Amino acid sequence: MKRNTPTASGYSRLNTISIFGCRYAVISLVVGLLLLLGCDRGERTGKVEQDVSLTPVVAVGSQWYGHIPVWIGIERGIFKQYGFDVSWRFIGKSMDRLNAISSGKAQFASLGEIAMLSAMAQGNRRFYWVGNQDIAPGFEGLVARPGITSFKDLKGKKIGFPFGSSVDITCRSLLRQHGLDPTSDVKLVNLEVGDVPAVFRTGNVDAALIWEPGFSQLVEVEGATVLAMDTDTEVYKRFGTMTGPDVLIIGRAWVDADTSRASRFLKAYFEALEWVSDNPDRAAETVHRRYIQQDLALIQKNINRFVWHGVEDQRRVMSDSGIFGQAEYVIDILHGQMKTIPVKPNFREWVNMNILPSASELTTEMSKES
Numbered sequence: 001m002k003r004n005t006p007t008a009s010g011y012s013r014l015n016t017i018s019i020f021g022c023r024y025a026v027i028s029l030v031v032g033l034l035l036l037l038g039c040d041r042g043e044r045t046g047k048v049e050q051d052v053s054l055t056p057v058v059a060v061g062s063q064w065y066g067h068i069p070v071w072i073g074i075e076r077g078i079f080k081q082y083g084f085d086v087s088w089r090f091i092g093k094s095m096d097r098l099n100a101i102s103s104g105k106a107q108f109a110s111l112g113e114i115a116m117l118s119a120m121a122q123g124n125r126r127f128y129w130v131g132n133q134d135i136a137p138g139f140e141g142l143v144a145r146p147g148i149t150s151f152k153d154l155k156g157k158k159i160g161f162p163f164g165s166s167v168d169i170t171c172r173s174l175l176r177q178h179g180l181d182p183t184s185d186v187k188l189v190n191l192e193v194g195d196v197p198a199v200f201r202t203g204n205v206d207a208a209l210i211w212e213p214g215f216s217q218l219v220e221v222e223g224a225t226v227l228a229m230d231t232d233t234e235v236y237k238r239f240g241t242m243t244g245p246d247v248l249i250i251g252r253a254w255v256d257a258d259t260s261r262a263s264r265f266l267k268a269y270f271e272a273l274e275w276v277s278d279n280p281d282r283a284a285e286t287v288h289r290r291y292i293q294q295d296l297a298l299i300q301k302n303i304n305r306f307v308w309h310g311v312e313d314q315r316r317v318m319s320d321s322g323i324f325g326q327a328e329y330v331i332d333i334l335h336g337q338m339k340t341i342p343v344k345p346n347f348r349e350w351v352n353m354n355i356l357p358s359a360s361e362l363t364t365e366m367s368k369e370s
Contacts, residue, residue: 054085057265058106060097062090062193063213063292065302066110066134066246071291072283073272082268088291092193095119095164098249102126107254108265112166112244113323117331120350121341128255128352130266131248132317133273135241135307138231140167140211142174146223148206151178154227160189160196160205164340166230166244167209169330172338173233173243182338212302213294235333239326250355259355267357270311274362277308312359318351 057079061067070088073079079086089106091097094115100106102124110133119127148154154175161167172182180186189205196210197217207227208218218224230236235243248269255262276283284300292299309317317323327347334341 055083057084057086059086059108060089060091060100060106061110062092068276068283069273071287072276075286078272079268082264093162101251107251109249110246113247114166114169114244115164116247118341120345120347121343126252127249128252129350130250130352131314132323133248133309134246137236137242140215141229142209142227143218144207144225144227149225155185157206158187158189159207160191160199161209162193163190169243170230171209174228241326263355263357267362274310280304311362314356
């Protein structure tokens with residue numbers, strides 16, 4: 001029986017077909033994988049073209065209400081309308097937030113004035129002070145455990161709070177006002193912001209200070225007593241502010257690299273702030289559970305107590321007749337009484353008002369979008 005054996009040319013033709021078929025199969029496989037990866041990426045990140053065109057910005061902060069404009073800017077897409085992809089990073093302590101800005105890991109932050117002034121006193125020039133977005137005294141206080149009902153009962157007791165924050169100066173000021181020496185009559189315990197309520201509940205400290213939402217958690221402890229608030233301090237009595245008002249800072253290198261970009265970012269931020277000011281209850285609904293773990297009614301109540309400083313307020317607030325006078329007073333306390341800073345910094349050298357948009361610019365931008 002005669003077999004059909006391929007000739008030399010037949011073998012060549014078969015090998016060519018085989019090689020071509022393999023190459024085609026490999027190419028098809030690669031293309032298919034790329035398509036699958038592309039679809040998966042699209043499902044996870046949305047429109048790739050849009051993400052690529054946005055400038056990434058990292059904003060840092062805690063669960064404090066003063067961060068609400070950033071959260072609203074993110075949730076309502078305001079930052080994206082101005083060309084920014086803003087991501088939020090939780091950092092409880094103000095000084096840690098400032099360190100994130102200084103290192104370039106973050107570009108924008110709101111934090112307590114005390115941490116900012118302390119960094120200035122240490123010679124940190126890696127940031128600009130660009131604003132003060134709110135005044136909200138009456139949200140932090142000194143709360144004592146059952147059995148402690150007066151300041152005299154605090155002698156020899158442990159008081160916990162995050163050092164270098166607004167409650168640091170609140171605590172020391174209140175103690176001095178009631179005849180107690182913070183360095184010898186009590187034991188001050190440095191706590192992480194998020195740990196304050198839990199440490200207080202377990203009895204590891206006899207009293208504690210923190211701002212909202214942690215303050216409400218301290219008050220909820222059965223038998224606890226509010227001994228005093230930040231509104232009882234000399235700072236509030238003189239200036240009507242918290243002991244450490246909220247301040248806005250931006251990374252100096254990021255600003256200097258593109259001042260128009262920084263100005264555009266602040267336009268977006270203050271547009272979000274205006275929306276919060278005009279829609280406090282809706283703002284509360286937006287941040288409820290996602291950013292603040294409190295009852296909605298309490299969040300709404302607290303937001304309505306805020307006095308928001310819009311872009312048109314900044315040049316009035318950021319002045320000698322505004323927060324600058326308060327800052328000088330606090331610096332004297334930090335340097336003279338508390339001795340927590342080595343020198344008195346000339347904070348005006350850090351102030352950069354040039355990148356703030358004018359009220360008319362912001363109004364024009366908002367009217368275009370509406």
